[in-house]
Structures are given as structure tokens and as C-alpha cells.
Amino acid sequence: MEFDQLRYFLRVAERGNFTRAAADLTMSQPALSRSIQKLEEELGQPVFERNGRSVSLTDAGTLLQSRAQQILAILEDTKAEISDDGESGRVRVGAIPTVAPYFLPGVLREFSAAHPRATVIVQENTTDLLLRSCTQGEIDLAIVALPIPARYLEVEPLFEEELLLVLPPEHPLADRPRIRLQDVEGLPFVMLDEAHCLSDNIVSFCRxxxxxxxxxxxxSQLAMVQELVSLSHGISMIPEMARRLDQSDRRVYRSLSGPRPMRTIAVVWNPYRFQSRLQMAFREHLQGAEPRNTSGET
Structure with missing residues (x-):
């Protein structure tokens, strides 16, 4: 049994389809099928049930999935620990789309300047997928918004930021010095897809x-939310970090009077995986990278 066979098996199990798994692995489907077939021959029983174009795990496959994840995690951790010098190596960072383009560029520039021999690989995805990748060891840490449904991940809050009301300049509320949440009740909202946690933050605050x-x-994109607001399709709430980068005069931002909607940004990681000195240095760097607070007025 080879390590690559286990990696291939896990990819097929995740994708539920040989064609998609082969594309992810940049290999031909026949080569992938032969590798899985050899694995099944060695185990003496099938690990997948073939259902037309899709596959599902057999009981043996379910057991192998758990063991393969553990084996590959041990291998990766061992390699990382042996080569851990605190300066070279890689850090695999995940971030949600409403954080990645606004917060990470500055963080990455400063970290690269302090650790020129390090490589930081960034993956942008929704919270659920990032937490799964973090649990499975596919990324080293993730930057997400609280709360998160994670039982076995370590969570460290980084900072809080305000969610600002964004309106087109000609909106009747745009000239008001104070806007209450009740003032926007019943108005059309432009929101991110439900897969994005920012929508949950907004709906939860309102409810x-x-x-x-x-x-x-x-x-699916925060920039598109802003553009639709500019076109008077509705209003919305935008994280302060996105507002700070918005130079357009086709939108105005306001803080709500009274209790203001906030979100907490946190870094999460799997404490059961080996933590290299480089990963710990990146987490420490995140703690010092809190965005400065700015006014919600334009």
C-alpha cells in the first residue's frame, strides 16, 4: 500500500466521483481507477460501491477513510516537525471571502517581509468548507467569523468590526444624521448567498x-453587493474592512444608531495536528494585525 493510493482514495471518497477526483488530482481517470483497484485487491474487498457515475463508501471504505486520514496526517506532521526551523516552510491559510481580499493582503506583505523564506498558501472558501479542511489537515489555520460550529478546533478571537449600512447617495435615508434599524425595516436588502456567514450575522442581528x-x-461576491446597492437595487450591511477600501462616490456608509451590528473575526486551527514554529509565528502576526477603527460616516 502506497501513500499516494491513500491520497487518491480520500479524494474519490470526498468527491464521490472518479472523473471529478481525477481532475482534482490532475491525472487520467483510468490511472486513478487502476490505483483504487490495486488498493481493493490488496485489502481483499471493495472500498467503493459503484452507482453509475457516482460512488459511495462501503463499510470497509468507511474504516479505511478514517485510518487513511490519520496515517497521512502523521506523515505530514512528521515531515513538518523534522524540517521545522521556524523560518522556512509553508503555512496554508484559509479565509472566508468577506475577509480574504480586505484583510489578508497587508498581513501577507508584512509576514513575508519578516519571514522571506516562508511560503504562505491562501485558500478562500466558505466557513463550512474551511472548517472541514482545517479538521482534515488540508489547511493549517482558517480566518473566519464567529460563531462557528466546530467541536475539535481551537478558536482564538482576533478583533471585532462593525457592519455598516450602505446606501446609494440618492436614498431618502442617506441625508439623515442618525439611522435606526427600525428605519430600514421593510426596505429591500441585497445580501450574499446563504452559504456566506455574513448573511447570518445580518439576519441574526435584525431578528x-x-x-x-x-x-x-x-x-456570491461582496463587491457585487456594493455594485447592486449603487444601482439602487436595495441597501445592505458591509464589513468595515470592505468599506475602508471602497473609494467610490456611488455609495454612502452609515453607522446605525443604538446597538451596532458587529462581527468577531477569529483564527481557528486543529490542536491535534503538529503546530510548526512558522504556523505559530503567523498566528502571532495575525494577533498584531487588527484593523484600525474608522468612522462609519463618509
Missing amino acids: QRSVQPVAVERT
């Missing part, structure tokens, strides 16, 4: 105050 936001349009 706690007996206000139900009316989402009329949804998109």
Missing part, C-alpha cells in the same frame, strides 16, 4: 431586534 430584513437579491 434579535424584531426586524426581518427582506432579501430581494443575493450574490
